[in-house]
Amino acid sequence: MDEVVVYRRSASRLTIGAHLFGVLAIVLMLIWLLHYRGGIEYDSDNPARVFNVHPFLMFCGFIFLVGQGITPPEYLKLNAMMAYKSVPAAKEAQKAVHMVLHLIGIALGIVGIAAVFRFHDMIGAEDMFSLHSWIGLTTFIILGLQWLLGFFTYMFPKPSLGTRSRMMPWHVSFGRALLYMAVAAALTGLMQRETLLNLRGHAESRLINFTGLCILLFGIFVDLSVALAHHA
Amino acid sequence: MDEVVVYRRSASRLTIGAHLFGVLAIVLMLIWLLHYRGGIEYDSDNPARVFNVHPFLMFCGFIFLVGQGITPPEYLKLNAMMAYKSVPAAKEAQKAVHMVLHLIGIALGIVGIAAVFRFHDMIGAEDMFSLHSWIGLTTFIILGLQWLLGFFTYMFPKPSLGTRSRMMPWHVSFGRALLYMAVAAALTGLMQRETLLNLRGHAESRLINFTGLCILLFGIFVDLSVALAHHA
Numbered sequence: 001m002d003e004v005v006v007y008r009r010s011a012s013r014l015t016i017g018a019h020l021f022g023v024l025a026i027v028l029m030l031i032w033l034l035h036y037r038g039g040i041e042y043d044s045d046n047p048a049r050v051f052n053v054h055p056f057l058m059f060c061g062f063i064f065l066v067g068q069g070i071t072p073p074e075y076l077k078l079n080a081m082m083a084y085k086s087v088p089a090a091k092e093a094q095k096a097v098h099m100v101l102h103l104i105g106i107a108l109g110i111v112g113i114a115a116v117f118r119f120h121d122m123i124g125a126e127d128m129f130s131l132h133s134w135i136g137l138t139t140f141i142i143l144g145l146q147w148l149l150g151f152f153t154y155m156f157p158k159p160s161l162g163t164r165s166r167m168m169p170w171h172v173s174f175g176r177a178l179l180y181m182a183v184a185a186a187l188t189g190l191m192q193r194e195t196l197l198n199l200r201g202h203a204e205s206r207l208i209n210f211t212g213l214c215i216l217l218f219g220i221f222v223d224l225s226v227a228l229a230h231h232a
Numbered sequence: 233m234d235e236v237v238v239y240r241r242s243a244s245r246l247t248i249g250a251h252l253f254g255v256l257a258i259v260l261m262l263i264w265l266l267h268y269r270g271g272i273e274y275d276s277d278n279p280a281r282v283f284n285v286h287p288f289l290m291f292c293g294f295i296f297l298v299g300q301g302i303t304p305p306e307y308l309k310l311n312a313m314m315a316y317k318s319v320p321a322a323k324e325a326q327k328a329v330h331m332v333l334h335l336i337g338i339a340l341g342i343v344g345i346a347a348v349f350r351f352h353d354m355i356g357a358e359d360m361f362s363l364h365s366w367i368g369l370t371t372f373i374i375l376g377l378q379w380l381l382g383f384f385t386y387m388f389p390k391p392s393l394g395t396r397s398r399m400m401p402w403h404v405s406f407g408r409a410l411l412y413m414a415v416a417a418a419l420t421g422l423m424q425r426e427t428l429l430n431l432r433g434h435a436e437s438r439l440i441n442f443t444g445l446c447i448l449l450f451g452i453f454v455d456l457s458v459a460l461a462h463h464a
Contacts, residue, residue, distance in 0.1 A: 131444040173459040177452045180412040191420040195427040212363040220409045227405040
């Protein structure tokens with residue numbers, strides 16, 4: 001079989017795998033937050049419910065949408081959005097989807113970060129002391145800068161084609177590093193929560209572990225689908 | 233300026249950056265384990281000293297050597313080993329270095345994992361309950377399998393050139409995913425330790441955070457140096 005066909009088919013399967021693990025992580029996280037941790041509510045008087053907005057929006061909003069917005073090349077007729085597969089879009093439409101999904105993800109991420117600061121206020125805890133907070137905020141700020149740089153390079157005012165294509169390896173490589181940074185932030189966050197809750201051996205601990213593994217596999221499958229698509 | 237020259241120069245600088253952050257992470261971790269945590273000793277009666285073998289060997293042995301062993305293409309005359317830069321080696325020698333560095337890293341990793349199991353025995357704790365342990369052991373096992381597959385594909389018995397080059401995108405992509413998985417394992421491990429030690433606001437907590445950031449930057453710079461080298 002032609003090896004380009006193999007890579008294309010692999011990229012397509014990896015994209016489906018990314019969706020599966022992403023959705024599975026959302027389901028597991030919702031079970032965790034709703035069944036074990038009392039629900040998700042920003043304006044609650046219960047600090048636990050305010051806190052729960054943070055993991056929910058940071059993964060189900062920010063990381064999931066950003067991952068969805070990473071689009072394999074248009075000619076493959078596959079896209080990080082499943083709907084796209086049936087309706088192959090023009091390159092400019094794909095770029096717009098890529099940009100808008102990241103923007104929505106960033107907006108939800110801002111609310112998610114605000115939630116954890118509000119939680120710290122409510123329980124009188126200090127902000128920004130943990131490794132999780134350092135990695136998380138660093139990632140979020142750099143991703144915001146990457147979005148701005150991407151916008152000015154590829155949407156408006158759009159410099160020459162030469163400049164745009166010279167920037168592309170940097171845009172792609174930094175984007176991938178940021179994806180893995182976001183995954184690392186999520187995993188350190190789950191690890192911190194699991195340790196603070198002292199859940200050794202409980203079913204809830206295993207639920208958190210499976211959620212973490214699904215988040216990690218989501219990141220890896222998004223990365224691999226894009227990487228293999230480059231060979232197709 | 234010719235853009236290939238730009239990518240080549242960038243890859244070279246990123247490689248130097250990877251070395252700097254890798255060495256900095258080792259130094260910070262040694263300060264942490266020796267100054268704050270009572271030293272590193274496998275055969276000690278003090279469980280804390282036995283535990284310290286684990287982070288030391290998993291990063292300074294396993295992850296650092298594996299990262300060093302990820303070699304940008306030979307024609308760039310730069311290599312993940314600094315020494316290599318002055319003595320550009322033939323492709324076969326580079327492959328051997330790549331393979332042997334990973335093998336030494338894996339061997340040190342086995343001792344590092346044994347240390348934490350010994351520590352759990354000493355304090356009567358259960359093994360494999362945390363998200364860190366799940367991610368860490370999964371990564372280590374898959375990396376071992378990747379090493380075996382790489383050995384049989386590229387060293388011995390070495391199938392046809394066509395098969396070898398068809399496998400290369402998979403070898404490279406999985407290798408990169410494993411690098412980030414190992415970094416995620418290290419960061420969740422530091423996060424777990426920092427939370428258990430309840431270090432909020434202490435100088436030691438900031439030391440652990442800086443160690444974690446250096447490990448993350450080491451992983452990112454290794455990835456980016458290889459990625460940019462592909463465009464050079």
